[in-house]
Amino acid sequence: MFKTILYSVFLLLGIAIQAQSTKGINFQKLNLEEAKNLAKKENKLIFIDVYTTWCGPCKLMKKNTFTDNKVGELFNKNFISLAVDAEKEGIGLAKEFKIVNYPSFLFLDKEGKLVQYDFGYYNATQFLQIGSSILQKRMSQNDTKSIDQVKGKxxxxxxxxxxxKDQLGKSFSSSAQKQKIILVFIRGQWCPYCNKYVKELQDLSPELKSKNTRLVIVSPEKPEFIQKTIEKTGTPYTVLYDEDYKIAQAFDVLYTPNKETLDFYNSKIKNDFTESRSDHSGRLPVSATFIINENKEISWRHFNPDYKERASLEDILKQL
Incomplete structure (x- = not known):
């Protein structure tokens, strides 16, 4: 009899543990500082569901999406998850991140720095994709450097x-180019120094054909923002969208500005800065210039962390 009771207890306990592990996202009752400390200890990101009690999509997320087993498995393994009412304990958070849409989703690193912001209703499959995408970005961001740490190729x-992809949506491959390449990194159409320099580069155009050289501009901005670069500068050159900063990382020019700089850009430039790139990390390329010869080697470079200092046209022509 005792063995039967003991067996039943362990069976029920096992069922309870299994149910707990597959119930969906485990939202913890922590404040942000506690969540940051736990995220550091467990090497996780922080996910915050910012909701209101009157928001219909918020209720649907809670009912249909957050309870999904696969969503729970992914988020419980990789995130410290919080759910805060934007009109109660989350008032300060909503103000800090300028939240006006509900539900809003904040994905933060273990220091509390914004990795990605999202909002609206997502079903379980869609939300899994968002979570997976953020984790992939985190892996790439592990190599994120300060401006003093990047050295350039x-x-x-x-x-x-x-x-x-270039500004016309055509695929560009560096290995397919049979000529020298002048590779110029810009920060975006919101940067007046970049726009001025892109205009100046047009003076090189008559010389490039005779030098068997192609000039290519690399921007971290999405196609619709690259179009603004085209409109502002009238450039005839190829402009590549460096999605997920892959080219900038390969050339070791990718860095994260300090908090003061990011706060300034976010407040002054606003959507032209925050919405222009493939994520909300604030990362930017150093405004460097590289000449790549026909053997696909760097034959010359201009690398200066000061975005106001660019390669002179005279120096570029001397190296071709």
Whole structure:
């Protein structure tokens, strides 16, 4: 009899544990500081569901999406999850992140820095994709550096093939180019120094054909923002969308500005800065210039962390 009772207890306990592990997202009753400490300890990101009690899509997320077993498995393994009422304990958070849509989703790193913001209703499959995408970005961001840490590819280094879409939606492959490439990194159409420099580069155009050279501009901005670069500068050159900063990372020019700089850009430039790139990390490329020879090696470079200092046209022509 005792064995039967003991067996039943363990069976029920096992069922309870299994049910708990597959109930969906485990939202913890922590404040942000506690969540950051736990995220550091467990090496996780932070997910915050910012909701209101009157929001219909918020209720649907809670009922249909957050309870999904696969969503729970992904988020419980990789995130410290919080749910806050924007009109109660989340008032300060909503104000800090300028939240006006509900539900809103904040994905933060373990320091409390915004990795990605999203809002609206998503079914379980869609929300799984969002979570997975953020984790992929986190892996790439592990290599994120400060502006003092990036050094840029050096002269003599081999350049691996890189691909991207240009402003016309056409695919560009560096390995397919049979000529020298002048590769110019810009920060975006919101940067007046970038626009001025892109205009100046047009003076090189008559010389490039005779030098068997193609000039290619690399921007971290989405196609609709690259179009603004075209409109502002009238450039005839190829402009590549560096989605997920893959080219900038390969050339070691990708960095994250300090908090003061990011706060300034976010407040002054607003959507032209926050919405223009493939994520909300605030990462930018150093405004560097590289010349790649026919053997796909760096033959010359101009690398200066000061975005106001660009390669002179005279120096570029001397190296072709």
């Amino acid at each position: 050096m002269v003599g280094e081999k350049v691996e093939n890189f691909t991207a």
